[in-house]
Amino acid sequence: MARCQNPYTWRVRIDPHTHSSCSDGTDTPAQLVAAAARAGLDVVGLTDHDTTAGWAEAAAAVDRAGVALLRGTEISCAADGVTLHLLSYLHRPDDPGLLAAFERARDSRATRAHKMVERLSDDFPITWHDVLSQAEGSVTVGRPHIADALVAAGAFPDRSAAFAGPLSAQSPYYVHHWALDPVEACTLVRAAGGVPVAAHPRAGRRQRRLVPEETFAAMAEAGLAALEVYHRDHDAAERAAALALAQRLGLGASGSSDYHGAGKPNRLGENLMPETLLRQVLAEGALDLVVPPGWEGRRGERMEKASQPLEGGRV
Numbered sequence: 653m654a655r656c657q658n659p660y661t662w663r664v665r666i667d668p669h670t671h672s673s674c675s676d677g678t679d680t681p682a683q684l685v686a687a688a689a690r691a692g693l694d695v696v697g698l699t700d701h702d703t704t705a706g707w708a709e710a711a712a713a714v715d716r717a718g719v720a721l722l723r724g725t726e727i728s729c730a731a732d733g734v735t736l737h738l739l740s741y742l743h744r745p746d747d748p749g750l751l752a753a754f755e756r757a758r759d760s761r762a763t764r765a766h767k768m769v770e771r772l773s774d775d776f777p778i779t780w781h782d783v784l785s786q787a788e789g790s791v792t793v794g795r796p797h798i799a800d801a802l803v804a805a806g807a808f809p810d811r812s813a814a815f816a817g818p819l820s821a822q823s824p825y826y827v828h829h830w831a832l833d834p835v836e837a838c839t840l841v842r843a844a845g846g847v848p849v850a851a852h853p854r855a856g857r858r859q860r861r862l863v864p865e866e867t868f869a870a871m872a873e874a875g876l877a878a879l880e881v882y883h884r885d886h887d888a889a890e891r892a893a894a895l896a897l898a899q900r901l902g903l904g905a906s907g908s909s910d911y912h913g914a915g916k917p918n919r920l921g922e923n924l925m926p927e928t929l930l931r932q933v934l935a936e937g938a939l940d941l942v943v944p945p946g947w948e949g950r951r952g953e954r955m956e957k958a959s960q961p962l963e964g965g966r967v
């Protein structure tokens with residue numbers, strides 16, 4: 653049996669970072685909530701990129717699935733050309749400051765995707781139309797849809813191969829897009845009643861340069877609550893580095909699957925958020941969890957039955 657890499661104990665299984673077809677996932681929000689229930693989660697966080705478009709459908713699926721919904725958004729940020737994703741939880745979805753930032757990011761992504769497809773179509777058999785048909789139903793047209801179009805055209809075996817090749821930030825086909833400054837994003841999220849958590853902050857396989865510690869310190873000043881430590885894009889050394897960074901800055905440590913549905917290997921519940929951090933998010937966020945009838949009671953029963961702390965974080 654594989655050794656658990658996560659020191660937390662779990663009674664309530666919380667996977668707080670997933671994507672639906674409202675951004676670059678393949679499950680509809682309702683399918684995602686149903687899949688979360690099948691994966692044995694108690695709480696699933698829906699965090700599509702720069703949008704809250706999936707919240708209503710996911711919330712409507714909660715009663716039937718019997719799983720609680722943590723509403724969130726993954727906000728694209730960049731500092732000095734280095735990308736950072738900021739998860740925001742339980743913010744007011746109609747906050748004008750956040751809405752303006754989401755809209756600008758979506759526009760910029762769409763323009764960027766268009767430019768990349770233009771470059772790629774010189775060497776690969778794809779068109780903008782092919783990419784759009786992969787992005788059907790999505791609010792954001794992004795690199796995953798270009799990857800799907802490249803796979804559909806037979807140029808690459810899967811999304812990961814396309815991302816490692818022409819879609820990588822080092823590739824000549826890559827085009828940069830506008831993104832919010834991460835410190836400013838923390839301020840905007842808090843102003844909207846949200847709780848900010850930095851996604852996979854030490855994932856060296858995603859990009860060569862990483863956001864420096866000073867930026868995280870400034871983000872902590874601006875209200876950052878936690879760093880995502882337990883994530884498949886962090887190897888053991890990066891998890892240790894992220895955890896040490898969180899401890900130095902007095903931040904919490906989260907974990908998630910970053911599930912995208914079919915096409916990526918991430919499995920729901922493969923990494924989890926500690927319950928203490930969820931409690932903090934609930935205490936500080938403007939919104940509540942969306943819970944099915946009787947959920948609190950069933951959760952209490954589950955906690956009582958766990959006579960031994962359950963080891964976990966990775967399954």
Ligand SMILES: [Zn+2]
Pocket residue numbers: 669670671726851910
């Ligand atoms: Zn994500």
